[in-house]
Amino acid sequence: MARLDAAVSLFWVLLGIVLCRESVALGLADASGPGSGLFPFLAGLLMLGGGAGLLVRHVLTRGGHAPGEEIVPQFWPAPGAAFRVGALVVVVAGMILAVPYLGFALTGVFGLPILFRVIAPEASWWTAIAVGGIAAACIHLLFAVALGTPLPRGPLGF
């Protein structure tokens, strides 16, 4: 984890440099006063300084961390964690892609059972479909019916 932490610190340094350069290009000040780039420049400096500080600390303490800093000992804490997280992200991305075509309600009806099975593989598909359908219906009723939020509709009209 210490190497990953150092790599992320380096990323902040690089991002800070890019942000400062882009901010200078926007203009830090002109005749009328501070320019559009001043504030993001300061934000970039903060990231650059923080990242550099972390890198220095990493070198000086040989990968040690600050008191109270809660870095997980292992990136994947349990067997199957990578699969569950990866699958959840992929399913949610799929649901986002499906929303314009199916609407939120149908996307939920199809997507939630898959999510349910990802999190609880021991549950049956029938349970997953029932839970997904009920949850999708409840959320549709809350937002689309009770609160009147205009949501994308699917081929079935909801």
Next chain:
Amino acid sequence: MDPVAGLLAGFGVILTWQNIQFIFIGSLIGTLIGVLPGIGPLAALSLLLPATVALPPVGAVAMLCAIFYGSMYGGSITSVLVNIPGEAASVVTCLDGYAMAKQGRAGAALGMAALGSFIAGTLGIVVLSVAAPALGAFAIRLGPPEYTALMALGLACTILMIQGSALKGAIMIGAGAALAAIGMDIITGEFRFNYGSIQLSAGIELLAVVIGLFGVSEILLNVENAARGMAVKARLSGLWPSRVDWAASWAPILRGSGLGFAVGLLPGGGPVTASFLSYAAERRIGKDPHTFGKGRIEGVAGPEAANNAAVSSGMIPLLALGIPGNAVTALLMGALIINGVQPGPTMMTDRADVFWGVVASLYIGNVFLLILNLPMVGLWVQLLRVPYSVLFPSIVLLAMVGTYSANRNLFDLWVMLGFGVLGWFLRKLGYELAPLVLAFVLAPLLEQSLRQSMVMSPDGAMIFLERPLAALMLGAAVLMLLLVAFKGLTVRKLGGTT
């Protein structure tokens, strides 16, 4: 308007059937969120914020406030019964609360937690009613340089309060400010960092960021461990504390209320810090400190009072100055702005109905929560048996619908997912996300004040040193950053441990 007249007017605004329903629903959801470990008040508020967009401003903010302090009440239930804090501010309640439950005194621990929370919450609201208008009247005289310095002080204080690495906190503040800069420059109309994208030209939506960072990332962290429902073994009886319990608890409740109120006022402070400090204070003051952690009711009463008092005082900087002190009040500020209300000193004159209505709603919410947490505690215990596999997929869809409903923009859903993954990754590396959200919300106001200040003065940035109050606050901010830099050294010299 004096506080009594204001409060009476506030009750006039809030005491409608519709508003009462909103407060009750907020209290109910808040307690539920507090009871279910894995979803904190921040995640819950961000997920439910979109649902309040369609509501009137008073009802919307009253409901969100009720969710916040409801989660403080509910958080103690799992701490006492299963030794798992429902949210971070209830961590210390586990120490003595669970020990009491093992001794068969779960009822007394839960009763004192609810009553202590109620007393502290009520005292906090009384002080809020008096202090906020006074501070607002003072703040109306502040100019852009003072506002800039005040916000810089707030951010410095946030770095000081960070539990882990201050450097990581500073990076998060920089990242939040940089993210807020994306889109159109509010002063020149120039586009910044949009790279030709129409979607980015409008800036990044606050809701998508917070729902991703707190809601989605929390689900990702939870599904890693394949969590299941919990087994509640403790028996519940005798919820009303005995005379002996009251004798031991009244002083910790009052101390916790005072300490919590003071900590909640500080930028970066909040219920979590307040409860830890209260526990430390009780251990230091109380007789037989070695018995703390083994079932002392003072260890439940003090921290529970402190976290509720901190919720009330946290509203003061938000309502009186328009400056949120922590991520939750930053979200509440977002809710007010979405509803067309600008928090700050002018709110007490321009939108006195909202200000006093919200303050009055806090009184009503506290009464609801006492009812929900004492006679109905058995119902909440049953809810602990809901499997997470049912809960989390539903929350994912709720997050998606909530994010979309703010702007009706599908791009926001990708932003939500992206920030969810980013938040999950950063939390594993010990980054605290609250400073990012705080900076993201404060950045537009801070940038505007900074640039206005520099335009006001022929000497540019020297204006901050020419105005005494601004110079004082900036000096305090620098002092805080120096304290952070030398924190380890100072603590070691004083003989403590970091």
